[in-house]
Amino acid sequence: xxxxxxxxxxxxxxxxxxxxxAKEAVERLxxxxxxxxxxxxNELVVRGxxxxxxxxxNDRVLLAGRVPTVSTLRQLLAPRVGT
Amino acid sequence: MTVEAGARRARExxxxxxxxxxxxxxxxxxxxxxxxxxxxxVLFHAAGLSPDSRLGETIRFFAFDMTKILLLLTGIxxxxxxxxxFLSIERTRQLLGGRREGLANVAAAAxxxxxxxxxxxxxxxxxxxxxxxxxxxxxxSFLIASxxxxxxxxxxxxxxxxxRIALLYAAAGxxxxxxxxxxxxxxxxxxxxxxxxxxxxxxxxxxxxLLRWRDRIEIGRDEVAKTVRKILPYxxxxxxxxxxxxxxxxxxxxxxxAGPDNPFAVPFAVLLGVPLYSNAAGVLPLVxxxxxxxxxxxxxxxxxxxxxxxxxxxxILLRRVLKPRLIATFITxxxxxxxxxxxxxxxxx
Numbered sequence: 001x002x003x004x005x006x007x008x009x010x011x012x013x014x015x016x017x018x019x020x021x022a023k024e025a026v027e028r029l030x031x032x033x034x035x036x037x038x039x040x041x042n043e044l045v046v047r048g049x050x051x052x053x054x055x056x057x058n059d060r061v062l063l064a065g066r067v068p069t070v071s072t073l074r075q076l077l078a079p080r081v082g083t
Numbered sequence: 084m085t086v087e088a089g090a091r092r093a094r095e096x097x098x099x100x101x102x103x104x105x106x107x108x109x110x111x112x113x114x115x116x117x118x119x120x121x122x123x124x125v126l127f128h129a130a131g132l133s134p135d136s137r138l139g140e141t142i143r144f145f146a147f148d149m150t151k152i153l154l155l156l157t158g159i160x161x162x163x164x165x166x167x168x169f170l171s172i173e174r175t176r177q178l179l180g181g182r183r184e185g186l187a188n189v190a191a192a193a194x195x196x197x198x199x200x201x202x203x204x205x206x207x208x209x210x211x212x213x214x215x216x217x218x219x220x221x222x223x224s225f226l227i228a229s230x231x232x233x234x235x236x237x238x239x240x241x242x243x244x245x246x247r248i249a250l251l252y253a254a255a256g257x258x259x260x261x262x263x264x265x266x267x268x269x270x271x272x273x274x275x276x277x278x279x280x281x282x283x284x285x286x287x288x289x290x291x292x293l294l295r296w297r298d299r300i301e302i303g304r305d306e307v308a309k310t311v312r313k314i315l316p317y318x319x320x321x322x323x324x325x326x327x328x329x330x331x332x333x334x335x336x337x338x339x340x341a342g343p344d345n346p347f348a349v350p351f352a353v354l355l356g357v358p359l360y361s362n363a364a365g366v367l368p369l370v371x372x373x374x375x376x377x378x379x380x381x382x383x384x385x386x387x388x389x390x391x392x393x394x395x396x397x398x399i400l401l402r403r404v405l406k407p408r409l410i411a412t413f414i415t416x417x418x419x420x421x422x423x424x425x426x427x428x429x430x431x432x
Contacts, residue, residue, distance in 0.1 A: 010400070012203030041206050041403065045283050050172035050211040052204045065171065065199060066302055 003033035003080070008044050009053030015039075018053045018067045025073035033077075100297045115154050122146045145326040152242040152318065156235065157307050163234040164306040167199040168299045172208050174198075175225070180215035184268045188224040191217075192260035195228030202230065202397040209404050214285045219276065220268015226401075227417055228260035231392035235310060240387065243371045251428065252384055256392070259420035266416055275409035325372045343379030349425035352382045353418060356389025380432045385425030393417060 005022055009015025019037045026033045044054060051065025055073075057080050068076065122143055126132050132139035175194045179187060200208065205226060212222040232253050241249040294302075342348070367387070374383050398410060405413070 010203055010206060012201070014201065014203065041210070042283065044207045045210045045214075045285055048173070048211075048285055050176065050204060050207045051199070052201070052207060065204070067305070068298075069301070069305075072298075072301070 001032070003031060003077075004058055005033055005035045005077075006038050006043075006056040007035065007053055008038045008047075008049065008056060010041055011039050012052060014067050015053035018055060021067065021070050021073055022055065022077075024070045025077055028070065029074055029078060031077075096297075100295075100300065104300055111154060111158055114150070118147060118150045118154070122150070141326045145322055148242070148322050148326070149319065152239065152322070153311065153315075155238045155242050156310060156314075159234050159238050160310050161303040161307050164199070165299045165303040167197065168294055168302050170194075170198050172198055172200065172204065172211065176208075176211050176215045176217065179212065179217045179221060179225070182217070182221065184218050184220055184265060187218065187221045188261045188264045188268070191221045191224040191264065192228040192232075192257050195225040195260060196232045196257070198225075198229070200229045202394065202400065205397055205400050206403050209401065210280050210283055211285060213276070213280050214283055218268055219273055220264045220266075222264075223267050223413065224260045224264025227263055227392065228257060230394060230397065231260060231388060232256040233391065235314070236387060236391045239367050243367060244374065244383075248380065248384070251380075252387060255384060255424045255428070256388060259388070259392075259417065259424060263416045263420045267413060270412065272409050272412060275406040275412075277404050277406065280404050321367060342377050343381065343429040348379060348382045349385050349422055349429065352386035352425065353389040353421055356386045357393050357395070379425075379429040381425040381428030381430070384428055385421050388421045388424070389418075392421065 005026065007015060007019040007022055009018070015037070019035065023035050026035055044050070044052065047054070047056070047061055049061055049064045053067065054064040055062045057077065062076060062080070123134075126139060126143050126146070127134050132142065134140070134143070175198045178194065179191055182190070209222060209226065212225065213219065237249050237253060240252050370378070370383055370386060374380075393414060398414065401410060401413075
């Protein structure tokens with residue numbers, strides 16, 4: 001099953017960085033996942049997130065307001081994805 | 084056996100979490116204490132420069148100031164970021180929701196300093212606050228204090244002008260955030276907020292990841308690296324120019340054109356400061372040189388506040404939720420606050 005990963009943020013430097021880190025983590029894990037960047041502020045607010053950027057995995061907010069390293073992201077993502 | 088192995092792994096985890104920050108703290112203290120004597124020895128003994136020569140003093144000023152400010156920045160940004168990781172915009176929003184104006188403005192300004200916040204979070208934070216029933220003026224107190232009273236500005240002020248000016252700056256910044264937010268709240272500006280903000284249904288937050296100490300330390304370390312990388316070139320140029328000016332430009336020059344008696348010094352400093360967002364680190368050493376030559380304390384504080392408090396990027400982001408009329412009023416009220424502080428301190432100090 002494909003994992004849906006969404007990076008939410010109105011396009012600041014941090015959001016771009018998280019997007020890149022998430023893509024790299026997915027690549028290194030070798031999982032079937034789709035990483036999308038969302039710049040619409042409404043999606044943040046509707047999900048109850050006020051800190052940018054936010055990482056949403058399969059419709060669940062995993063983290064907000066910080067940009068973890070690729071290896072931390074791998075640890076976070078590994079148990080949440082179907083391989 | 085498994086229990087023992089588990090306990091050992093837990094112990095190793097604690098060591099892995101706390102050993103790096105403990106080692107870094109120790110190194111920090113040693114470097115901070117060694118800064119003055121080391122440079123003195125390197126420049127005046129090893130390199131053979133004369134402490135009385137202009138060249139020697141300029142190089143010593145640069146090396147000592149650069150080391151001191153970098154150390155202060157590293158230490159304070161780390162500690163502040165780790166402490167801030169215990170608070171979130173969501174928590175602040177709950178604390179402020181449904182409060183009456185007045186005291187809530189004070190709380191909002193204080194929380195604005197304590198909550199982790201970057202200008203790109205301004206829009207979701209604004210919507211979140213307003214939808215939680217936080218009054219507009221209180222929300223604006225938060226948004227004014229957050230960039231205005233920040234640890235980087237305070238460290239730079241402390242490192243270059245001493246704790247008195249850094250404290251004055253922090254107090255004046257909080258005062259402006261409280262007063263400007265209160266005034267804006269009285270002006271009944273709700274109709275100049277984009278209507279969709281009031282209609283937005285905010286979902287329940289359910290951030291799934293709890294922070295461990297190790298995560299908080301990692302967040303702190305990343306923030307230090309980011310801040311230092313961002314301002315290092317400006318700091319180097321700024322302190323370099325500051326070191327050059329130190330002994331060279333005559334005092335009367337600045338005292339005449341930018342001294343506390345010149346009524347135009349404060350507005351000029353504010354106008355100059357607004358477009359200089361994020362380059363505070365580079366501008367400040369220049370201001371330090373001007374200050375040494377007779378620039379008024381109020382003018383200096385007003386300049387710093389205009390640089391960090393009124394930023395064009397944040398204003399442009401806020402345009403998504405605020406109509407131009409409200410943005411203009413917001414900027415005007417904050418600018419009047421900064422000017423008042425500038426004139427007041429020039430008159431009193």
